[in-house]
Amino acid sequence: MSVPFVKLPRWVDFGLLPLVNVLVAFLVAGLVVLAVGENPLSAAAILVEGAFGRASNIAYTLFYATSFIFTGLAVAVAFHGGLFNIGGEGQAYIGGLGAGLVALALDRYAPWYVTFPIAIGGAALFGAGWALIPALLQARRGSHIVITTIMFNFIAASLMVYLLVDILKPLSSMAPESRTFADGAHLPSLAWLFELFGWRIRSAPLNISFLLALLMAFLVWVLIWRSKLGYEIRTMGHSPKAANYAGMRQTRIIVLTMMISGGLAGMMSLNPVLGDQHRLILDFVGGAGFVGIAVALMGRSHPVGIVLAAVLFGMLYQGGAELSFEMPTISRDMIVIIQGLVILFAGALEHMFRPTIQRLFATMTQSRSVATAGKEN
Template structure:
């Protein structure tokens, strides 16, 4: 389908596919950028998956990342010239997790205590977060004398080391990219997510609430507490997307720093079946599409960013929405082989 659309606008589908893949994985620089985008998608994918296991559809990752970015910015602007990196960076991480969790707590509480639908409240909170950030940056946090809605550059004490800098310290030469140690945190978060959800008491309670809330309540599980805590954990995970972008790449706050990472996380979680391994793979796919799409649109200006979003939508459609269309046929093939 994507190839047909590409052909309809006068471009060679095979050439475009080659440019897309080579732009994402054909060079060290391309791989670095792909993994950088993948990092943010992993965190927001895990955030959506956490809530989903509790039967909640948290689509507020974008707003939670916004508020996490506010927490990071306030800490950095206050202490980046006084605290050493070993203190400042962990403090920023705690601020990101705290602000993200606090922003997710409100929809979680409304769902648990008042029955407000989580989808409606998280959508509303995305817009509230954006408007709040626009006001704060435009009126209070903007760099003095700047016409752009952005803060001053963060002090280097708050910067998370880039992977190529770490590699250089070990005598390994890598291309300069924004890929930073937050990527390692993302992989560790996947491991912790697996242990928490499938090998802990709280994870069992979380999944029980998600499968059957009435049965969970009958079994003595505090459903309201589980829902609220699930949303707080989800918001805290979304906060790491702000860490990746602000402390690992741009080193300043602007109103568009999230770049839709929270919304892509929804697709990542759904395609990854809310499992950490699947989330890593689907995040890598969307990271490759993001980086490869940028290279493709540079080489082929007729293929715009909207076309790349269209391609992502088709992937979600055929890999996710049409799952039940092909599953019976494939399952039937395996069943016939077993019968023989």
């Protein structure tokens, strides 16, 4: 007799399944580490110690996680609308241009708490503007959003090279970067938060954009699950035909969804540009736009899951750097392999263990129903 379908509890769908995927990814990564002649358990201990062993390590882990929260939220908002925004890298790049221009204009005349809100608006506006063109091409011309957003990543990179080499670079500098911002555009460190617990983080670049990322996660939850626009976005994502039948304007929803997604990706730039480098440089995004795709997949496009997945990838970045230092046979390329395995099992193979767990819960539900019926008789 076939096992009936049963809907998995939320704690299984959003908690147990991602955990199983991550554990399997690390088991396979352990085999890779074993193949190069190192002890997987020792490597795992170094990885965790490097990410969470000291206050400064935790600060670096959260610094990386901050960027991934923004890009993960950006991808998730688009996912809910049935759109696959692969342009987070370019939108963050152009968002950095918006934040950088605000910083260059105000850093010598205003304190950080005046510059920061305006820089948030500049980063979000430029990121949303960069997402607007692919959105219009998708909504009005039927151009595939995946193709256009990928191509716009390359256009953004080329535009930034031109601006940093020919426009924004100081005359006295040979490096393709803007001038260093004055103190009015330096985001405050979160060292005080660690000092409350008696910890010191020294020079770790963790800054208040981490708190902004958490705020954006909450606002995305409100948008998607507690607003009319969010209901329209989810309806469009589940069934465009049902959305059209209900009178929802498809062009409007696509454009708004992509602009919100692009704005979130653009705000990622605040973390490295104003919080760490304090100037515009080439490739400050560092692949965070693509990592955001894996973060959104692993977090099931839910803000809480995205925050947790972003911390996991922050751990892989920070702990991986410590691991490659402590175990020279495990190079940075090996760390990329481990990250790739996590992405593989959390994304492409996300449904590998779902049928088995679903059958298990269906059997348990069926057994409970039989037992209950037996007691009633």
